[in-house]
Amino acid sequence: MENRKRYLAALGLGLLYLRLNKRKTRRWWVRPINRNQMRLQDPEQFFNYTRLTTAQFDLLLTWIGPSIAKNSFREPISPGARLALTLRHLASGDSIPTLAFSYRIGKSTACMIINETCDALWIILQPRVLQPPNKIEWQEISSGFQTCWNLPNCVGSMDGEHVRIRAPYNSGSTYFNYKKTFSIVLFAVCDYKYCFTHVDIGAYGSQSDGGVLKLSKFGYNLNNGQLDLPEDMPFPGMQENKPFYFVGDEAFPLQMNLLRPFGGKNLTHDKQIYNYRLSRARRCIENAFGILASRFRLFHTTILKNPEHVGTVIKACVLTLEKYLGKMRQ
The missing domain is CATH 1.10.472 (Cyclin A; domain 1)
Structure with missing residues (x-):
């Protein structure tokens, strides 16, 4: 009887030792x-x-x-x-x-x-797929704006879009925008076919479009003549050479290569026609943002990531894939 108890005790200790030292089975990554x-x-x-x-x-x-x-x-x-x-x-x-x-x-x-x-x-x-255009490509874009929107020498439409994010810790009002939400700014330039040619992501939501342009690499290149734009050409039916330019809304400053609409209500007929032409061209960037958001529904949500990760997701996947899809369509 005593030997039987010793045998059972030894067997129990042995089983306990094996169980404690048995290697834990790892969980699968995908079922x-x-x-x-x-x-x-x-x-x-x-x-x-x-x-x-x-x-x-x-x-x-x-x-x-x-x-x-x-x-x-x-x-x-x-x-x-x-x-x-x-x-x-x-x-x-x-x-x-x-x-x-x-x-x-x-x-x-x-x-x-x-x-x-x-x-x-x-x-x-x-x-x-996201290389800056050269002079020949700028010329093609300008011809497209002239043909589609009756706006000569225009090489792009620019605007900023707010992408909603979760308020970062200890950020105060840095990311708080005029829409009463927290966001980072997606600044982009597109051509007449709604395809993006330049993007800049990561500016604070509290910044204006003009401030985002000034601090962006595109704005620096625009102010210093480093965009490789074509030489000045006259408008149709005119002799005097005019520079190639981009169009933006009232939030952007007026520059040699950047046009904005006239402000106010009591405008002359010529100024109204000018604003109408610019409005048609500026609609390209609004449509481009709309197409982007309809294809990638992430833009309709509040992105629950840190701002640096939000920028990575947007520029690396959404905009690059949108440009990639544009290349595939062509």
Whole structure:
């Protein structure tokens, strides 16, 4: 009897030792049931899910896939799944917890994937599709404004758009704008086809459009003649040479290469015609922002990220992808 008790006690200690020293089984990153559900076979549904066709998605994946692929002793999340998760976040504006639950991954993992993929998109795509126009391309843009909007020598329409963010800690009124929300400013210039040619992201929401332009790289290049604009040319039916210029609203200052509308109500007929022509051209940038927001619903939400991460998401994914889609359409 005594030997039996000793045997059972030794057996219990042995089992306890094995249990305590047993290596904990790691959780999976993606549940097995979802591993084969990242790519939808229905083209229309896939486009609604990612805002890209399957051909565009595959081409984009070949470009950035090596940059976002992971090597691990565990089976990592594939580059295609990482890209699809990021595109879904941009296309729908879904929150990180919602996406994490949909993909059966952790919230921190989903956030890390989105940030890393955004960085890769900007690094890979920016040199390919977001280069400043040269003189020949400026000439083509000017011809387009003349043909479509009856505005000669115009090479772009500019404006600023407020992107709502969560109020950063200890920021005071730095990001508080005139709309009574917290935001950062997306400053952009587009051509007559609503395609962006310059973007600047990250200015405080409390800044005016004129202040954003002054502090931006584009504003510096504009003031110092470093945009490689064509030589002055006369308007149709005139002999005197006129400079090429951009158009903006009343918030921007009047400069040699930047025109704004006349203010006031009691304007002469010529000034009213001038304002009407400028208004038609300025509508291009408003339409470009509208197209951008309708394609990527993230713009209709309050982005719950730090300002530096918000800038990365917008410029690396949204604007670069919009420019990428424009190149694909052409």
